[in-house]
Each structure stands twice: as structure tokens, then as C-alpha cells.
Amino acid sequence: MTEPIISFRDASKVFPGGRRRPEVRAVDGVTLDIAAGEIFGVIGYSGAGKSTLVRLVNALERTTSGSVVVGGTDLTGLGEARLREVRAGIGMIFQQFNLLSSRTVAGNVAYPLEVARWPRAERDARVRELLEFVGIADKADARPSQLSGGQKQRVGIARALATNPRILLADEATSALDPETTREVLRLLQRVNRELGITVVIITHEMDVVRYVCDRVAVMEHGKVVETGGAYEIFSSPKADVTRRFVGTSLRDRPSDETLARLRERHPGRLVVVGIDEVTGSTRAITQVLRDAGVDPAVVYGGITEVADKPYGSLTFELTGPDDAVDAAIGRLRAVTAVGDLGTAARATEGRD
């Protein structure tokens, strides 16, 4: 990994309790490196501490112990004036967009430039350039209330990019958007990353967001990072329970118990779940192996999609043929990819590998 642009070292954030509420360890001893130029996802259920974690990066929240180093600057113990400079070099977008309703679209995008004291002429040119980049140049004079959710988030992105930050923090930036618009916004974030070289940190509770754009991902639960890895590894071999639950919500490629019961009613043959990954890529090699063994394969369930631009998923086959041929076929298949043997309707087996 290249030089990290953001490093957490045993970073914790504890919100002190009051008379009736207990103290909250929102972030609990997180050690994590985010590399310059990557799209890094932080996934967790609400209350897992991911929003607080990302706010430690631009010091909207201060650590109560441990340290956060951003672009070589240790934020621990920095004064408020210095922190404002650090914040100005980090863009942030929000779930609820947080646009100023008292300003036009152009006025919103100009805001951080005013804070950074850009001269008016350069400001105007920059605003035009940014609105062009996010594709809403025609809305410059509109009010935020006249825009759709996707357009509002584009304004938010333009505003966050205004002062040429090296880092963009996206706090549940697509959670208020429909699936179609979510994809558009994610594509835009991908362009921000690839064309401008900006490190993007995405906070989300949607595994699809990770699947679609993230290079690497950290899974959070109860303020702790329970698992970190490449997006593909997280999907293909999740380790923590919470990660498995997230992966399960994204691609419903494996039959649930109810589905399996129905499949068995319809398909009396041997059911096997066969993993599709970057090695197998498609069913070509798989069906070849099965036919060579004298077995007739039929796909009855499953799904294949892309994670981090690589094929990922599984297919459930019904294998028809003599028992020993089927056993042999499964044996040979195991050399090619992961196989889960569900048995037949008459002789069901667990089979989940």
C-alpha cells in the first residue's frame, strides 16, 4: 500500500454521559490506514460509529484518545484556527445534502470559495467549471428547493470539490436517493476519484454501494472496525458475522431456506451451489466438467454480478444423472471452484461451504 493519506491510531471518541444517559463509545480504538487515491468504504449498521469516525477526519469531532493523521498532519491537539485550514482542504457531502436554502445553486458552490477568500472573478469561473463537471450547469440560478435529490447531491459534490481538496468524505451520500440516482451519484464519485485523483471515503449501510465503487472497505460494529480488506475479498470470504449479514443483503444469489424447500419440490435431482469468481468467470468451465462426467446440469437459481469490477456470485445447479457420476462430477468441480452440496429432496444435506 502506498503512503496512507488518513491514518487512525487507536482512535477513540467517547461522548460523556449525563444524569440519565450513559457515556457512548462511538468510536472505540480504531486503527486504520486509508491510502491516497483509493475509494474507501466504511460500512456498518446505524449506530456503529461510522459517521463519528468520518467526522474525526475533518475534526468536526475531536478524538478523546488516540490520534488521527491526515495528509501528514496530526490533528490531535491542533487549535481551532489550524483545524479550520485542515477542514478547508477536505470536502464533505451529506445524506441530507445540507445546502443553504437562502442561496442559489451557484451561491452554494461559491460558499467554500468565499470562506477561502478567493477573488470574485476566479470564484465565478470556478463555480461554472464545477457545475459543468457535475453536469448541472443549467441550474446555476435555481434554488436548492427546485432541484431533485440527485441534483441536490450534485450541488453538494460541486461544493465539496470547490477548493480542490485531496479528500472527499461522503456521509451516507446516497442513502436518501432512489437506486437509479444512487448509481448516478456513485458514478460521479468514481469520476471524482479517477479524473481528479481525490481520495474518497464513503460511509454507508448499503453493501451495494461498496460493491459498486469501493476499492477497500472497513466493516464497523459497536464503534470498532471488525474487518478490513479489499472489496472483493470482503464479499468472497467475509469473516465477521456482521460482514456476512451485509454480504447476504447485497446479492441474494444463494437460496434461502424457504426458497430451497420450493426448489426441492420442483427439482428432484442433486442441488449444488457453485461459486462464480474471477477464476471461473462464467459457467463455461463448470458445465464442461459436469458434461464430461456424464451429468446433465441445469441452472435453477443464482446470480452473478460484479464486485470491484470482478465477477462475483453463485449459481445453484440441479445435476441429473447416475449417483456415482454426480459424486464424481462434484469432486472434479471442487478443483475448479467452491461447491456447496445440498443433496437431493430425498437426501438433503447442509451443503453450505
Added chain:
Amino acid sequence: MDWATLGPQLWQAAGETLYMVAITLVAGGFFGLVIGLGLYLTRPGNLLANRVVFAILNVIINLLRPIPFIIFIALLGPVTKVVTGRIIGIEAFTFVMSVMASMAFARLVEQNLVGLDPGVVEAARAMGASPWRIVRTVLVPEALAPLILGYTFLFVAVLDMSAIGGYMGAGGLGDFAIVHGYQQYDWGVTFAVVVIIVVVVQLVQLLGNGLARRALRR
């Protein structure tokens, strides 16, 4: 009713009311805004969170606001004497009104700011804006429409307070209506003053509504 002699006195009374109300609105508006912002900013969890300052401001306002104005005048007497040098007269009365108006407007300002989405404040912070810049460019502009309506409300409240100016020898329309109308059993004079006040209040309310609507056009 003898309008030949009453007429000029009515004009003078209207002038006195205008003077008292105008100064009170400027002073009450300014100090109310400052105190209201102070309340909002020092509130726990906000930009300049400070439990002590917040508690002090909050207690002062809560203590003073429920006091009936006519009793408040007497209560503030010593302070009025120190600040204006007198305890009666139009200046002294205007001072007392300004204090009460500041407290009332401070609460209105605070309530309108509390209603703002904290997300926009956070966004401004994330862009590196200082608290003072956030006050000028986020809080006040975002809450402008309700602030205008609150200020219009303040105008009516101040006009109401000014009616008892006679109690401190400050004159004004209220005093005129009492002295020349009520105490002379001249219902016509009282009615005339009421009509003037109602018309003025209507005009100001219309103006306030119009400005608020313009501020809301977004």
C-alpha cells in the same frame, strides 16, 4: 370633541409614540439579536457551547419576561436612573421598553434559530467557516423569513407597551387616549386613536409579511 385644539396635540402624541417605538425597535432588535444568538450558540452541543453562559442568559430572560410591564418599570427604576439619569420622562421610559423588548426578541431569535437544520451549520463548519462567519452567512440568512416575522411581532408588542407611557410621563398615543378620551368621557377621541393604531399595525404587518415572503422565495 374639539379637533382644533386636540389635533396638534394628537400629532405631538403620535410623534412621541413614533420616537419611543423607533428607538426601542432599533435597540431591542439589536440587543435581542445579540442575546438570542448568544443563547443559541452557547446551547449545549452548539458552536460555542458553554453551559454557564447559556444558563445565565436563560435565567435572566426567564426571570424578567413574565413580569408585568407596569411592575417591571418600577422594578428597573434604579437601573433606569443610572443609565438615563432620570426615572421618568420619554428617555427613561424608552430605556425600560428597550430592555423588555430585547428580552422578548432574544427568545424569538433563539426559537427561530433552534428550528434551523443543524446540518447546514455542520456543512459550513466542514468547509472551514468560523463561528462568526457562520452567524453572518448561515444562521441569519437561513432564518431570515421567521426573523422578519418575529420582528414584526416585536413591533406590535412594543406599540402595546408604549401605550402606558403616560405612567412615566412619556406621553404618546396611549396617554393621549387616556387623558383626552377615557378621562374626559370622550369615546370619539379614544376611538380615533384606536383607529390610528389599528391602521399602523395593519400596515406594518403587511410590510412584514411581504418582506418575509420575499425572503422565503427560494
